[in-house]
Amino acid sequence: MDWAKDYYTQQSRTFARATVTDQHRRIAQRLHGWCGERDGVRRILELGAGMAGVAAALADRGYDVCAVEFNPADATLARSLASQPRAGGLTIVEDDFYTVDLPGRFDFIYYWDGFGIGTDDDQRRLLRRIGQDWLAADGRALIDVFSPWNWRRRHGERSTFTARDGSTWERRIEYETHGERFRDHWSTADDPTVHRSQTIRCYTPLEFEDLARETGLAVDRFIAMDGYAFSANEITEEIRATNGFYVLLQPCPMR
Template identity: 40%
Template sequence: MDWVKTFYSATGEWWGAAEAKITDRDHDRVSLLRQHAGAGSMRVLELGCGYGTTAAALAAAGHVVTAVEVSDRARHAVDFARQATHGRLSIVQEDFYAVRLPQPFDVVCYWDGFGVGTDADQRRLLVRISREWLKPGGVALIDVYNPFVWARWDGDEEHKLPNPDLGYEHELHERTTFDPVACVATDTWWDAADPARKISQTLRCYTPADLALLLDGTGLALTAITVAGRTFDPATAQPGSSELLHEQHQYLAVMRRL
């Protein structure tokens, strides 16, 4: 996974001016945490916090948040931490496979990032969440990439023009491919000014059934799925679920410590 820090640092330089701000997506995540973990102030761990926008929104809502980010996007998160009231937000710039954190948490969040690395890597992370970070009865909220939609994007290319008024300074190209055997999406980007330098992220995708199998032995159980504002029991058949089949490239998996 040597590409992780390079990819997210480089793309953070491209997009940081435009995207390092709190938006409705961050407030929606605060609402999701309240829906699945309950009301009241909680101790929250966010893995892969990126620019720190959701962590900042959670802190503003009264939670005490520790946010971990390995890439240079963390510098934006540090700015949010300086603005947070009562020291509710702290940033740790480190690899979350290696970081040591002193206290357990009521909630562990991993928004828009799970699937980096192999199945063994995901399982190792899930075990850390269960055994080291979650309190008994705690909940993990993890975005999972949906293979049905990523498979449809196989071979797609996009050309993104600069929009300086919104903070997008670079002319960029993107190509998406999907390996149906490994169930892995590869998302490749390059700057039109430097087409020889291409950077890629590889994302392991999981159906809800595959995710449940991955959780076996980790100490976590999949108890709910939220997709497009709808929450359902993953053990119940969902015929004709257009959100998962056609629309949403990821879903929120709600996991509880056994």
């Protein structure tokens, strides 16, 4: 994962802004709904928070949110959002979530748009940290997981984006069936030699269940992107047509 910090730092400097968007508020609304399934949810942890737009939107709803982000460009933007008045609290921790020491336990933990960076062992290590180090005894965790089916279909897809400085960037998607990973390639239209890429492991629900074993977590339910619960053994075409699914996790005593 040596590439990850530089990649996300450069992406932030190219595209990110210190603002809470409508998309951030829509994601926060979904997370608020899952938090509302239990009484007394107050303390929330976001992993891989980026510039903390979702965390800020949750803080606006009165939650106390701790947002962990390791790339300095996003962390700087996040601190700008944290300096603004909110109904709840927003604390930015610039650190690596594999090694950071966080005080106390959290009622709700989420990781949005990032699970799958690194190896299977890296994902297990993170799940163990969630289940054994951070999650309250009656807490819940929500993971946004990329699945393989639609990313396979998107192999070769190209699209363009405008950077903060007005330059045009092309995104090209490549899918590797060996290892079930997609690669995100970015290059500028003006200078194709400027290139950066990320790679993300995709999982089926059954693969995720296997990944979570002996981590201190158990699957409460799988949730499709349109919000309905589904079984790991019953994957519909509607689920296959989306980029992934959500997993709601609960604490599970280690044997």
